[in-house]
Amino acid sequence: MDRMDIVIALILVGAGFLMILKTDGVIGFFGRNSWAERHLGAGGSISFYKLIGVVLIIISMLWITGLLDNLFLGPFGSLFGGFKG
Secondary structure, eight states: OOHHHHHHHHHHHHHHHHHHHTHHHHHHHHOOOHHHHHHHOTTHHHHHHHHHHHHHHHHHHHHHHTHHHHHHHHHHTTTTTTTOO
């Protein structure tokens, strides 16, 4: 992994934290999510954006540590044989 990948992943981790901490600002920018309000109940958009922030942090951390490749290429490596080392 080169330095630019690490910088991008750290920016994504920061964006995830901001989505969790400043959910009201995210809702003000993107608006309420009608699917989340319907299926998650009142305040569903807040939960939805916080969940996206957590998923963004987890995926970015897996990418930084190199586990993202193992996680996806392990089970699906036979489908994409050319990509697996």
